[in-house]
């Protein structure tokens with residue numbers, strides 16, 4: 001799914017109104033219907049809603065939602081500011097709601113005397129994509145007041161005060177939603193930590209905006225949705241043999257960190273590679289042969305790795321548990337100098353490279369590197385916030401002609417062409433040592449299976465998150481272990497096969 005800026009979204013609305021058989025006010029009606037449908041389906045314990053409506057079209061949505069919820073039998077109160085001029089469509093919906101005697105309309109300032117029942121849901125329809133500056137004055141006070149309430153809060157389109165595509169000033173006041181019902185597209189601000197925290201759980205509601213506009217409008221930012229995944233995943237060929245699925249090698253491990261290669265190797269195996277090797281120090285021989293018997297062991301040193309050579313045709317994932325021993329570092333850098341095929345570089349491989357900026361140029365083109373934010377900083381330097389980090393990653397991907405998998409809650413895959421793919425699978429159950437090792441294994445496995453670097457990185461990140469979702473359902477986010485995540489790979493493949501199967 002494409003991610004658009006606030007300006008592009010507004011253009012999309014206008015294009016739809018101009019070119020499709022729908023008027024502006026009908027599009028608002030469609031948007032409100034989608035919200036009301038979601039609320040009716042999901043809201044089982046709450047009967048009363050208090051809707052806060054601004055003067056623009058976001059407020060118009062709010063009036064229409066209030067009317068429709070009332071017609072469905074919910075108790076509704078509405079707050080607005082009648083002293084400021086409404087937009088045309090908001091005015092029309094305000095007119096409709098005034099005619100309903102069962103709905104009381106109050107001015108914002110009356111909120112201080114309003115009795116919030118603990119089961120009242122607060123709906124924020126103050127500002128959406130039209131927000132042009134930080135909240136101030138009365139409306140800022142209102143949002144601060146509402147944020148103190150313990151009630152469930154739903155934002156329409158965007159939490160008020162949040163900009164769609166960039167970070168707000170750190171002292172800006174933003175409505176703190178539990179749920180955000182947003183129209184048609186993911187907004188970039190939902191996907192970054194500093195701003196996404198205001199949106200709560202995000203639901204994207206389809207309001208049928210013009211497909212032609214969406215198709216023709218260029219963007220560099222995408223969300224990895226089912227369509228992206230279906231276009232990448234390949235069904236396993238029955239007329240195949242192990243050679244069809246490639247050779248993969250995990251290179252890593254050091255005394256005390258052998259678990260990282262065990263997990264990484266197991267992830268390669270369970271993600272479907274044909275032949276799997278582990279290059280690890282001798283001290284890991286028994287551990288690896290016992291834990292992952294399907295993989296072949298290659299001795300890469302005694303207590304730490306000194307030899308990175310594996311079969312020419314194997315795809316190499318380097319770094320899990322590798323350590324940064326001087327001799328390991330020296331031989332890794334020598335290996336990089338002699339290597340021209342794309343590699344997967346993670347963890348200590350990145351920490352070794354980060355020791356000297358000149359090392360960055362040794363990374364073979366089209367390699368996939370998988371830094372978490374701290375490793376990214378060691379490699380490329382500090383940034384003010386995660387939006388800037390993504391921009392820096394885009395520059396570096398272009399410059400070095402590599403793929404950067406910037407690991408985060410919404411991990412980003414950044415391509416040498418400057419495109420950014422945001423992942424929306426996964427959860428905080430992955431915030432544990434060992435999760436990244438698994439991701440390295442999955443990417444290595446998919447690359448060995450002849451997915452392109454671009455496809456392998458995107459599919460693997462999505463896959464990793466999806467497996468975490470299955471694992472958390474069984475074990476909880478708190479208790480799930482990276483090894484539980486690997487056990488769910490089978491369920492993810494079943495889901496993938498179901499998605500792409502040609503059903504009779």
Ligand SMILES: NC(=O)C1=CN([C@@H]2O[C@H](COP(=O)(O)OP(=O)(O)OC[C@H]3O[C@@H](n4cnc5c(N)ncnc54)[C@H](O)[C@@H]3O)[C@@H](O)[C@H]2O)[C@@H](O)CC1
Pocket residue numbers: 013014024025027028029031054055056057058059061087126127128129130131132133134135136139156157158183
């Ligand atoms: N036909 C359409 O264009 C549709 C628009 N929709 C809704 O319309 C919204 C966008 O509507 P608008 O473009 O009218 O914008 P908003 O309703 O987000 O609000 C913008 C209004 O607030 C003012 N404003 C901006 N920042 C302010 C601030 N900090 N303090 C006080 N006032 C401020 C602006 O001057 C403008 O009058 C979307 O988020 C969505 O909810 C949906 O109904 C779908 C269809």
Ligand SMILES: Nc1ncnc2c1ncn2[C@@H]1O[C@H](COP(=O)(O)OP(=O)(O)O)[C@@H](O)[C@H]1O
Pocket residue numbers: 347371372407408409410411425426427428429430431432433434435436437439464
């Ligand atoms: N809160 C979270 N939500 C979603 N994914 C997460 C979260 N925390 C961590 N992850 C994922 O888990 C992995 C952790 O990687 P990393 O920090 O390198 O772990 P390790 O050091 O164990 O290898 C990344 O893929 C990251 O995106």
Ligand SMILES: [K+]
Pocket residue numbers: 058124125126127128155156157158159160
């Ligand atoms: K809003």
